[in-house]
Every structure is written in structure tokens, then in C-alpha cells.
Amino acid sequence: MKKTNPSMLDVARFAGVSIATVSNVINRPEKVSEATAEQVRAAIAELGFVRNDAARSLATGTTSSIGMVLADLDNSLFVDMAHGAQRGVDAVGLRLLLGNAACDLTRQDDYLRLFDEARVGGVLLSPMEDSLAGIERMRSHGRPMVLLNYDQDGIDCCTVLVDNEEVGYLAARHLIETGRKRIGFVAGRDYYQPVHARRVGVQRAVREAGGARLEEIDTGGLDFEDGLAVARALGERPPGQRPDGIVAVTDDIANGIAEGLHTAFVAEVPGDISIVGCEDNRSARSGPVALTAVQLEGVRMGQAAAELLLEEMNAPAGEHRHRTVTVRPGLVVRASTAVAPLGV
Amino acid sequence: MKKTNPSMLDVARFAGVSIATVSNVINRPEKVSEATAEQVRAAIAELGFVRNDAARSLATGTTSSIGMVLADLDNSLFVDMAHGAQRGVDAVGLRLLLGNAACDLTRQDDYLRLFDEARVGGVLLSPMEDSLAGIERMRSHGRPMVLLNYDQDGIDCCTVLVDNEEVGYLAARHLIETGRKRIGFVAGRDYYQPVHARRVGVQRAVREAGGARLEEIDTGGLDFEDGLAVARALGERPPGQRPDGIVAVTDDIANGIAEGLHTAFVAEVPGDISIVGCEDNRSARSGPVALTAVQLEGVRMGQAAAELLLEEMNAPAGEHRHRTVTVRPGLVVRASTAVAPLGV
DNA sequence: CTGAAAGCGCTTACAG
DNA sequence: CTGAAAGCGCTTACAG
Structure with a gap:
């Protein structure tokens, strides 16, 4: 049966405490006596309470996710970028949410808008052609964003490029x-x-x-x-x-x-x-x-992008200066090349 | 500079109307006179207003996203599933958010929790080994969820399997x-x-x-x-x-x-x-x-999963019965097989 | 057609 | 250590 999830108030009532105490055992357990905390935890488990992130996010004005919009997951370069970004944001305990534009500019814009409305901490974007409008819209909203593999003039963003x-x-x-x-x-x-x-x-x-x-x-x-x-x-x-x-x-x-x-x-x-x-x-x-x-080097690109994004997210207002990181490519020798036969 | 995004109240003030009217021009424009609407739209554009989805979601108790947790994006099967799910979900105007577990059970659980807390409409999961605990937790919270490629007894979920x-x-x-x-x-x-x-x-x-x-x-x-x-x-x-x-x-x-x-x-x-x-x-x-x-047939699996999920999401409370859809595999003949030479 | 107000479920000073 | 209350930014009946 589809039950509507219990709220903190339900938990509080069940445990016989106030809602503030419930919040405290979740967010600042050191402020709560062990006995009370135990009761609250029992209530949480019993009721199957799951914090409503929309409410939390509204109250705190923060999110712990960052969004990444990929041009095309069918190309392993972008999968690699996602791996790299994952590595970069994991380090600071953020979550990476992926949107696959799948070569569709409309979908790319939809994801951008979605992340914008969700007030994610920042967004990573490997833009397709003709993405300027969408990029500038995000920019004008002040959301931190870094671009991957998009070498265009007049872009007001941190960028990770391959040479x-x-x-x-x-x-x-x-x-x-x-x-x-x-x-x-x-x-x-x-x-x-x-x-x-x-x-x-x-x-x-x-x-x-x-x-x-x-x-x-x-x-x-x-x-x-x-x-x-x-x-x-x-x-x-x-x-x-x-x-x-x-x-x-x-x-x-x-x-x-x-x-x-x-x-x-x-x-x-x-x-x-x-x-x-x-x-x-x-x-x-x-x-x-x-x-x-x-x-x-998609992984390194993704990781560099994540690091630039974190920099921008953490910079004091007005202090951030956009940078461009260029990742050096490398050669992988396999069977399709060999030393030329003599005398040819 | 990192400006804090303008709210509906800002837009309302700027346009000289009430906050309810702003909400109406966004959500039910037919209830607003064209003249007023025009003014509000101008204010929205001018201020670069972006609806705060956390607030919307809190007020309405709904989300327009569904979450998908993939075992490993480095395997094209899962990328195909994402494509299929995208297709299924697009049809009804929902957004697909992807989480890549990348073969890490902890990360899979993190994404599950994230989607749970975000109160997504439902989740699609291609579980890794030993996912039962996570699956059951989600189940007990009543969130619609369908499993891909997970053939285990005692799972109380709609499932898409390959034969x-x-x-x-x-x-x-x-x-x-x-x-x-x-x-x-x-x-x-x-x-x-x-x-x-x-x-x-x-x-x-x-x-x-x-x-x-x-x-x-x-x-x-x-x-x-x-x-x-x-x-x-x-x-x-x-x-x-x-x-x-x-x-x-x-x-x-x-x-x-x-x-x-x-x-x-x-x-x-x-x-x-x-x-x-x-x-x-x-x-x-x-x-x-x-x-x-x-x-x-990952694409077909993903699409079937999305359809099952929508079914579950739309079923009246208590009316839903879990189903299992089995997708038939197909043979793709390439160069590694050929008719046996005679007389061998 | 428009607005005042309650409420969604949290967090966070502030008292006690 | 614990609780009452304001506030986050929306949506939605309900009056007018």
C-alpha cells in the first residue's frame, strides 16, 4: 500500500519529544542526551522515517548534490568524465546526479533547468553544439557551473579542455x-x-x-x-x-x-x-x-572539472575568478600501428 | 558574483501583484488576465527568477523526477537501460535522474537513500549482488520501485528480467x-x-x-x-x-x-x-x-521497467499488483561464427 | 481576475 | 539537555 511517509512530527510524538529534538538527533547528536537519542532512533526505525530533503533544503538553503549533464553516454568519453567527477565530489561528501542529454539539445536544457530549480550546489556540463543560450541562462542565475570540452570565446565559466x-x-x-x-x-x-x-x-x-x-x-x-x-x-x-x-x-x-x-x-x-x-x-x-x-583522459577531465566547481562553490562571493584547465592527452599504442617495413 | 536567487515574492513586488498571482501565471496561466501575466513574465525575465523546486515539492507533495541507480555505466547494458527508461519516462513528461553505483554497494545505497529523501516519484534499480537490505528498506518506505535484472526469490517488487x-x-x-x-x-x-x-x-x-x-x-x-x-x-x-x-x-x-x-x-x-x-x-x-x-535488449528492458514503474506510481493505493516482465533476448550474428567447414 | 493566509516538513537561534 | 516558534519559498482553496 502506498502510505504517505511519516514526518518528523510523527517521530517526535511517537518518541514523546519535540520536533527540534528529533532534528537534533539527526543533525547534531552531540546536543542530545544518549537516552533521548536512543528513544528517537527507535521511533525513526519503527516508523521508517526518511528525512524530507525538500524541506531540509528549503530550511537550510543548501543541497548536497551537484548535477552533471552529459552530452552522450553512448560515448565512453562522457562515462569517463562522470567517473572522474564522481571521484572529485565524493572526496567532499557530495552526491553526483547525472542527466544524459543523449545528443538532444532540448533534453540538455531540460536537465539544466531541472538542476537550476533544484538549487543544486553546482553543475558540470559537457555541452553539445549551440549550447550558448542555455549556458548563459545558468550563468545569469549565478549558479556555479563548469564546462567540459567546450572551447568557445566569450564563455564566462571555468572550463576543462583537452589540448x-x-x-x-x-x-x-x-x-x-x-x-x-x-x-x-x-x-x-x-x-x-x-x-x-x-x-x-x-x-x-x-x-x-x-x-x-x-x-x-x-x-x-x-x-x-x-x-x-x-x-x-x-x-x-x-x-x-x-x-x-x-x-x-x-x-x-x-x-x-x-x-x-x-x-x-x-x-x-x-x-x-x-x-x-x-x-x-x-x-x-x-x-x-x-x-x-x-x-x-576523460577521467582526469571530470575530476578537474569537479575540483574547479568546488572551488567556485566555496569561494566567498565575488572572489572567484574563472580558470581554464587543459588536460594533456596521451598516446595508447595498440595493434593498428607499427614500425614501417624497411625499404618501402 | 554569487547572488541569492530571487523568490516569488521579489517577482510579485517587482510586478506589483501578489505572490499568488505569480504562482498562477506560472502554473495556471488561464486564470490570469493577459495584461497582468505579461507584467509578471517581464518581472520574471528581468529578475532571472527560477522556481525553487524544493518549495514547490514541499507544497505539492510531488516531484517530477524519477531516479535510476545503475550498477555500472562502464557496461553498455546499463547505458542501454538508461536509454530505454528515458524513453519510457519522457512519454509522460517526467525527468530521469541517474546515479552510477560504479560497482560499489555503498554508493548504490547512498543513491537509494538520496532518491528516497528527495521523494522522487519512483526509482529504477539494477541491483548489484547483495542488494536485498537496500531494496527492502526502500520497499518498506512505500516508494514505488522496479528492479532490473535481479532474479531473486522473495523480492516484493515489479521486475524486468532477461530470460x-x-x-x-x-x-x-x-x-x-x-x-x-x-x-x-x-x-x-x-x-x-x-x-x-x-x-x-x-x-x-x-x-x-x-x-x-x-x-x-x-x-x-x-x-x-x-x-x-x-x-x-x-x-x-x-x-x-x-x-x-x-x-x-x-x-x-x-x-x-x-x-x-x-x-x-x-x-x-x-x-x-x-x-x-x-x-x-x-x-x-x-x-x-x-x-x-x-x-x-537493455533498451527494451529499461523501457519496460519505466512502464511498470509508471503503472505502480499511478495505481490507486492498495490496487497495485507486482508483475515480472521477461524480455526475450535475440541473436546478433557477426564474424566470430560461421558454418562449419565440410568434413570436419 | 486578484489577494490574504494557511500549510507543506524541516532547521535554527533563543529561552528555559 | 529540551521545546516553542519563526521562517525557508512555494501552492492552493477561499473570499472578494
Whole structure:
């Protein structure tokens, strides 16, 4: 039967004490005699009392939760961020509430509003495209908020970024260091800021290296299928005209290329062509070989974001200055890259 | 600067109306003249007013959120469940708040308590081992709750289950139908209920088929490494003594076996040995070939759970009867299984 | 159509 | 150590 939960008043009556005493045994037990406390605890247990957090929050003006809105839980980067954030807020006894926007801007805004209305202590947001309106709304309400992976001008927030130029740089340099000479950078249009930054990093690595050449290959999108298409196109070129090392701007593209090359017997990976992905996304559709990739360090990003948020939450009014933390990516070498065969 | 958010009273004063009128333009605009409403809306915008949900919830005794506690977001099954629940809950305009237990029973209990105190409309829980205490506590508080993937006796809750016997059955039957004769079932101890059920299903499929034989291979655990170990052990047997079709109780084990067989050149997958996984977990550590697997239909489980929860939430007091919904698994054929070569 | 007032269930000085 | 009472910010009959 759906009973309405007992209140503190019920507990107080049951234990034969005042409501203030009940509150005290819950919140400041040191102010209550052990005998009374025991009676109150018995009453709580007997009645199955659960503190009404709405009332508590209203009375104190505080909450012990912080909200996190994730762009897409199907991408392991965001799951990692949640882990990191969890770690960061656990340390101070706060609870992390997750909302999955699932690539839907309306839903993202709904969660933002929800957390705003719930007066959470702060919010962590990995924004999707075109999130400025929502971000500014939150900002104007004065709620502490830190952004993950959103590199835009004029954002008045603490932010955790990955150095995407470094991502591209590490990927390309790895290929060059393993003897690859004809580097291909495969990406969709530079509409996304990270795509552009990675491109710049690749260009820099090639330029610095001297001996290598760079070909930039444009795909329509960023998915596995786009990678397949690239593999097909490569298959129509004579082997000598193909890159011998490819940086794919997403893991999905990388795996698509590997798959395409493999099933059509176009080339061996990594023998003929090494491939590096740019995300290390465990949720990516997998290809025929384990992918070497630059990892974005989502856990560290989430943790850094949580720390920035706590800083902002704890700063005396007007004292807080926004900061940007940049997390350095790292390379994870797996089977899709290898030292170039001699004499190629 | 951290300003304290304006209240309805502030808005009322600013607009020169009463607080009840402000509440009305927000909640029942039809009761307010357009002119007044306009003024109030202007005041709301000007002041950046955000309704305090704690106060609303306290006054109305309702919430528009439901809580979901997931055992482990690193496993795509739970992410799928969240998607499904989202879908089910969206349909009626409720919000889904996620808590990731991340395989930590204490954290699971914390989230349960949090949702209980927040008086959410109901909770969805994919319990970890040994969750009975927490479950019963919630139950005794009368909060609507439905369980996912928790098949235990004496649980007084609506539940969504996958038919794990069918999982094993489908996996084994697929192998047999593709001409495999020596079926291996690789699993850890039957400590977990699903492991046991899958085993029973495999046994039934083999029994029904007649011509095939079953070998049950025990691993210590359920991970990739356990699969590797199995592959090593298989490598030490003469080829004719090995299974030609393997059902692995987890995708991780399956991929570990495939990897082990592949790197040690023990056998070809699927040529010599077909392998089927039992979860279709996108987050599983991947092996050298795309894994054929039985999929658990997490999305459908989540959606079914949401529907059961809504049913319970909307039932008149005392009218609700708990139900169990069983979601049928399905087979996804990929590259790790194939028709047996002739004459083997 | 609009407002005064009670009440939701807590917390927190303040007396005693 | 314990209790009476005000107050947190809303919603909702009820008058007017």
C-alpha cells in the first residue's frame, strides 16, 4: 500500500519529544542526551522515517548534490568524465546526479533547468553544439557551473579542455617516429572546433619532421561508414599513391578505414598502413585490429572539472575568478600501428 | 558574483501583484488576465527568477523526477537501460535522474537513500549482488520501485528480467545449426544466477539437438584474461580434442578466447572454432573478430521497467499488483561464427 | 481576475 | 539537555 511517509512530527510524538529534538538527533547528536537519542532512533526505525530533503533544503538553503549533464553516454568519453567527477565530489561528501542529454539539445536544457530549480550546489556540463543560450541562462542565475570540452570565446565559466592540437600532434608524430612518410589526415569539415585543432596539430607535426608529406582527406561525417568510404577510395589508388600512415579524427573513422582496407584486401594494417584514432573511445564501433589512439583522459577531465566547481562553490562571493584547465592527452599504442617495413 | 536567487515574492513586488498571482501565471496561466501575466513574465525575465523546486515539492507533495541507480555505466547494458527508461519516462513528461553505483554497494545505497529523501516519484534499480537490505528498506518506505535484472526469490517488487536460459539456448543452438558438434560452454562458477541459467539453456540446446556433445569449461572469473587462459589451455590439446563451437558466458571471455587463439595461432575463428558471447556488450574489451552474441535488449528492458514503474506510481493505493516482465533476448550474428567447414 | 493566509516538513537561534 | 516558534519559498482553496 502506498502510505504517505511519516514526518518528523510523527517521530517526535511517537518518541514523546519535540520536533527540534528529533532534528537534533539527526543533525547534531552531540546536543542530545544518549537516552533521548536512543528513544528517537527507535521511533525513526519503527516508523521508517526518511528525512524530507525538500524541506531540509528549503530550511537550510543548501543541497548536497551537484548535477552533471552529459552530452552522450553512448560515448565512453562522457562515462569517463562522470567517473572522474564522481571521484572529485565524493572526496567532499557530495552526491553526483547525472542527466544524459543523449545528443538532444532540448533534453540538455531540460536537465539544466531541472538542476537550476533544484538549487543544486553546482553543475558540470559537457555541452553539445549551440549550447550558448542555455549556458548563459545558468550563468545569469549565478549558479556555479563548469564546462567540459567546450572551447568557445566569450564563455564566462571555468572550463576543462583537452589540448586538441596536441591530440593531432601526438598522433601524427607517432606515425612519423615509426617511419611513416606519407601521412594522411582523415576528417570531416572543420565545423567542430576539435576537428580543426587536431588538424593544426597534425600539420605542425609533419612540418616539424621534415621528411614526411601530408595529405588531408575530407569525409562528409565522423562515423564508421565515412571510414569505409575512405578505404574504398584508397583502394582505387595505386599502392604507392596511398598514405602509409593515417590519423583519423575519430576512432569510428579509424576503425571504418581499417575494416574497409581489410575486407577488400586493399592493404594490411599496420603493415602497409598504420592507423591512429583521436579519442580512444571504448564505445566506438570496433574494427579488425585494436586501435592505437590518443586518449582524451576523460577521467582526469571530470575530476578537474569537479575540483574547479568546488572551488567556485566555496569561494566567498565575488572572489572567484574563472580558470581554464587543459588536460594533456596521451598516446595508447595498440595493434593498428607499427614500425614501417624497411625499404618501402 | 554569487547572488541569492530571487523568490516569488521579489517577482510579485517587482510586478506589483501578489505572490499568488505569480504562482498562477506560472502554473495556471488561464486564470490570469493577459495584461497582468505579461507584467509578471517581464518581472520574471528581468529578475532571472527560477522556481525553487524544493518549495514547490514541499507544497505539492510531488516531484517530477524519477531516479535510476545503475550498477555500472562502464557496461553498455546499463547505458542501454538508461536509454530505454528515458524513453519510457519522457512519454509522460517526467525527468530521469541517474546515479552510477560504479560497482560499489555503498554508493548504490547512498543513491537509494538520496532518491528516497528527495521523494522522487519512483526509482529504477539494477541491483548489484547483495542488494536485498537496500531494496527492502526502500520497499518498506512505500516508494514505488522496479528492479532490473535481479532474479531473486522473495523480492516484493515489479521486475524486468532477461530470460537467461534462453540466452544460453540461443547461443548454443546457433552453433549447432551452423554445424558445430563439439560445443564448449565457458563460464565462471554459477555464483551469479545468470551464469547458471545460461548454462541450463546451453545444456537444453545440446540435448535437444542430438548429434552434438557438450563440454563445460570452468574459468575463475568472467573477464578477458579468463578467456585468454582458456585459449592457452585449448592450445595444449590436440585439435580434434577441442570444441568447434564455444558459448562464452560473457563477451569479455569470448573476446579473450578469440584473442588467445589468434595470437598463439592455435586455431582460426570462426573457421576451426566458432565463438558466441552472451551479452552483446559494446563496452567489452574487443577481440580480433567481431563477436556474434546474444543481445540482452537493455533498451527494451529499461523501457519496460519505466512502464511498470509508471503503472505502480499511478495505481490507486492498495490496487497495485507486482508483475515480472521477461524480455526475450535475440541473436546478433557477426564474424566470430560461421558454418562449419565440410568434413570436419 | 486578484489577494490574504494557511500549510507543506524541516532547521535554527533563543529561552528555559 | 529540551521545546516553542519563526521562517525557508512555494501552492492552493477561499473570499472578494
